[in-house]
Amino acid sequence: MNEFSSAIGAALSMIVTFDAAIVEIVLLSLRVSLSAVAIASVVALPLGALIALQHFPGRRAVVILLNALMGLPPVVVGLMVYLLLSRAGPLGPMGLLFTPTAMVIAQSIIVLPIIAALSRQTIADLHEEYDEHLRSLGCTPIQSVATLLWDGRFRLLTAIMAGFGRAIAEVGAVIIVGGNIQHATRVMTTTIALETSKGNLALALGLGLILVTLALGVNATALVISDAARQRYG
């Protein structure tokens, strides 16, 4: 118990003094996860819109697959990306394994289905409601999509934030493709996972506090945004 409370004290003092080790790790975490979410969004938002609006054979199956992929286990994604990037793998010569880039790739794959599935649902719902009005106006496909994206912007933002929440808290993939190398690929989750077993409780707890705050903060903000938008625009 004593060890525990002194660890908390040490953790808090590391946070308030902006301890260099903590700052480095937090910044890398943010850089990796924000990059992954940005890359995934660029693909997932148009993909979600396309699947929501375009009729094609097998669309139902694609929607089911996309929703199923939201539950993709990060460790398995990590393993796949590892195999791709390892020396013997097809992308081995690029030398990306155990770099932040490898971690961004893995996290992009994990959050892409989340953002795509949520945005598909948002756009499909809006489309069902707006379709007749947009056709009455004689909207071109581009005008229709622009209208749906704009009116769905808060819900789409929520989808992106859900993706970020998943990425920042994920450990299974980044530990495999990043390797938790000091000053290179250490992020909050991998540091917590490995430093705890080494007895470095202060660092693990400090990062844990920051991670919890970030994860809860992102979820709370998403809820506040969507509530405010619903109140403001109905």
Next chain:
Amino acid sequence: MPPDRPDEHPLLPLVARGLTFGINGRRIIKDVSFWIGSSGRTVILGPNGAGKSVMLRLCHGLLEPTGGEIRWGELSVSQAREQQAMASQHPVLLRRTVKGNLLHVLSVKGVARSERPALVDAALERAGLAGLGARAARTLSGGQQQRLAIARALVLRPKVLLLDEPTTNLDPAAVRGVEELIGVIGAAGTKILMTTHDIAQARRLAADVMFLNDGRLLEHAPAAEFFAAPKDPVAAGFLAGELPG
């Protein structure tokens, strides 16, 4: 059919021949033919479920007929739609401000940016919504939402306005407001084709009445004739059922 001469209106006469619409093997509009030449207000009257909304959607080209055809003057339905606007029974208001809803229409139709504010203000003024421009559209009252839907339809000065039960679920004051607005628009030369199940409203607004029941057009006559002495027995029964006493 009233054999009056078509007025000077680019989209008239509206002619339907053998119009049929079915879905899932069920026929909803059954072999309907009519000829509307006058630019006065035409009211499609009938009980709930008669097929009024489907009929209006067919005329506006939101549904494809399974049989027969519709023409607006020289134009096909899809050509004519560019000069029409429709406000549906449950108006679909965008998740934007009142002004934002009107601006959206103007931008879709490619109206020059510099002309938009004046058109928006004029439409709001006409619909009695001046001062509400900054409100979120979906937070308006039912009557205000209906009037916004009509204002949005009007902002482009369409040649034809299609209104599907524009006053259902409104309180009497709101009904009066919307009916007055419809009167003004019609008087300004816009052809109005609207539906209602409300006999009193049809009496107040119609120049001619189309009585629709179970997907069939049972009677089409000038309003004065129709209300004085309906020729169709079902129409007579419908009118009688609503009379007091």
